[in-house]
Amino acid sequence: MSKKISLGVTITIALIAMAVTFSLTMVVSMNMFNSTVSSVKSKERQYNKLAEIDRFVRSNEYFTINEDTLNDTLAAGYMLGINDKYARYYTAKAYSERLAVESGKLTGIGVAVVNDPSSGYGRITRVYGNSPASEAGLQVGGYITAIGDMSTKSMTDTASLTSALLGEEGTTTTITYLTPDRQEQTVDLVHSNYRTTTxxxxxxxxxxxxxxxxxxxxxxxxxxxxxxxxxxxxxxxxxxxxxxxxxxxxxxxxxxxxxxxxxxxxxxxxxxxxxxxxxxxxxxxxxxxxxxxxxxxxxxxxxxxxxxxxxxxxxxxxxxxxxxxxxxxxxxxxxxxxxxxxxxxxxxxxxxxxxxxxxxxxxxxxxxxxxxxxxxxxxxxxxxxxxxxxxxxxxxxxxxxxxx
CATH class of the missing domain: 3.90.226.10 (2-enoyl-CoA Hydratase; Chain A, domain 1)
Structure with a gap:
């Protein structure tokens, strides 16, 4: 009799354990399912909104859409919206330039520049040896006031200035240069490879x-x-x-x-x-x-x-x-x-x-x-x-x- 009771108790305990396990599994599964559904619905709303905007724009926009610019701007906007003030998106060109700066192997005119707070122009803080800028006699303390037809006052940060001075090897850029003693010159410089130090x-x-x-x-x-x-x-x-x-x-x-x-x-x-x-x-x-x-x-x-x-x-x-x-x-x-x-x-x-x-x-x-x-x-x-x-x-x- 005791053996039968013992066997019954064992079976009961096993059934209870199975029920508890099943219940816990169901709870976890339901939570995962709800989370997944919520995530899917959130993404669906996101994509639907973009699709609505895209249909409206493409049906009515007067100006031609540059698809590359649109895609880059969408990606940059996504990074701005994730509550991470340090998150950054780089276009293919910007990322290539970042890698070049990081490695110290650049193709450009051979200067380090900053946005000068008093004048608003690009101020030269370093001229690298064996570079086009060095050979042309550009000096620390001088200013680059224009790159081509664009005033450097419109380039409000160092990254923009640096990017504008980089280019493919052998190509030419024209800068308007103000010497440290305020003599203005127009200088044509051929982009070449140079090394930077930190x-x-x-x-x-x-x-x-x-x-x-x-x-x-x-x-x-x-x-x-x-x-x-x-x-x-x-x-x-x-x-x-x-x-x-x-x-x-x-x-x-x-x-x-x-x-x-x-x-x-x-x-x-x-x-x-x-x-x-x-x-x-x-x-x-x-x-x-x-x-x-x-x-x-x-x-x-x-x-x-x-x-x-x-x-x-x-x-x-x-x-x-x-x-x-x-x-x-x-x-x-x-x-x-x-x-x-x-x-x-x-x-x-x-x-x-x-x-x-x-x-x-x-x-x-x-x-x-x-x-x-x-x-x-x-x-x-x-x-x-x-x-x-x-x-x-x-x-x-x-x-x-x-x-x-």
């Missing part, structure tokens, strides 16, 4: 090594290491690392440069949307053992902020300047598409060695070095010897190294 360095104040990092790109780490080693061999007793206006897009290059300066330990981490933490880089035991200052401003962003923060937290570097941009996120690798275009999206939050984020906050400097209105207007006129922010950084470096 790091420049020199000794200042006798014993301080000054290293300017314009950007973090694929070649920055080796350039940075060479610059630091060279200045140490010259007797540098302290360093100023200038990352003003460095938007820090190549995160890995920033991590490698920071690794060269800091002792062993976690440099940075990534937090994904589910809260999972991933180690981005662990530093080795090699480090720079002399006092360090990192010079920043409101345009110091992303990997450049990581670099400054890592040096301060891991090797007691002093940050001089103004509050940084506050972009502390990890971007995806480029997702390239069939037509050569590409997109980047945010995939995580960037965290420092202590698990802290500076996203939307920026880094507050240890020593404030804000520029007055007049100094801001003269920002691109300054040299290493006359720049008031570099002067403040130098005084800080001297104090840290016991020279004041």
């Amino acid at each position: 790091v420049s360095s020199q000794m200042i104040g006798d014993t301080c090594g000054y290293v300017r990092i314009d950007a973090f790109s694929s070649g920055t780490a080796s350039e940075f290491r060479s610059a630091v080693d060279n200045l140490l061999n010259q007797g540098a007793a302290s360093f100023i690392f200038d990352v003003r206006d460095n938007i820090g897009e190549n995160l890995n290059a920033a991590l490698v440069c920071a690794d060269y300066c800091v002792p062993s330990g976690v440099i940075a981490q990534q937090e994904d949307k589910d809260g999972n933490i991933t180690l981005l880089r662990m530093s080795d035991e090699n480090e720079v053992t002399v006092p360090m200052v990192v010079l920043v401003n409101g345009s110091t962003s992303d990997g450049a902020e990581l670099f400054a923060n890592a040096l301060r937290k891991m090797n007691s570097a002093t940050i001089v300047g103004t509050r940084t941009a506050g972009k502390g996120v990890v971007m995806s690798d480029a997702q390239s598409f069939s037509d050569g275009s590409a997109a980047y999206i945010t995939i995580g939050l960037l965290l420092d060695n202590e698990g802290q984020s500076w996203n939307d906050l920026g880094l507050t400097p240890d020593v404030d070095a804000a520029l007055s209105s007049d100094e801001q207007n003269a920002y691109y006129d300054y040299t290493v010897d006359t720049d008031p922010q570099i002067s403040k950084a130098l005084n800080t470096a001297k104090m840290l190294s016991g020279q004041n």
Whole structure:
């Protein structure tokens, strides 16, 4: 009798387990089904709306539609609508140019330009050797006021200026050039291949090594290491690392440069949307053992902020300047598409060695070095010897190294 009861109980338990499993499976399946249906319906509404707009436009539009421009604009609009302020879509041409800039192998006239805030024109900040611009005698401090028939005042950012000066090898572009002493010239330049660098360095104040990092790109780490080693061999007793206006897009290059300066330990981490933490880089035991200052401003962003923060937290570097941009996120690798275009999206939050984020906050400097209105207007006129922010950084470096 007991065996029969035991068998019955066993069967009952098995049936209950099967029922529970079935119920749970049904609940999960229904949730997945509802989610899928909701997603499908959402996409259907999205595509239907686009189709309605497209039918209306194609039935009534007077002007000819450029299909490539339309597709690129739709893609760019999608990226603007996903609640990710850092997401970017690049046309095939723009993506090709980005890759060229990242590799340091460009085809153009051979200058670095910025949008000058006082004049609105493209101001030359660097002329690369063995380039058409160098051979034509263009100088740092000069202005490009027009490219062809288009005024550079209409190009409101550095990327637009840079793009307009690039072109296929052997093709010619005509620029209107204003020399540093304000003499206007018209110059025809033939696009050719040239290499760019991101790091420049020199000794200042006798014993301080000054290293300017314009950007973090694929070649920055080796350039940075060479610059630091060279200045140490010259007797540098302290360093100023200038990352003003460095938007820090190549995160890995920033991590490698920071690794060269800091002792062993976690440099940075990534937090994904589910809260999972991933180690981005662990530093080795090699480090720079002399006092360090990192010079920043409101345009110091992303990997450049990581670099400054890592040096301060891991090797007691002093940050001089103004509050940084506050972009502390990890971007995806480029997702390239069939037509050569590409997109980047945010995939995580960037965290420092202590698990802290500076996203939307920026880094507050240890020593404030804000520029007055007049100094801001003269920002691109300054040299290493006359720049008031570099002067403040130098005084800080001297104090840290016991020279004041």
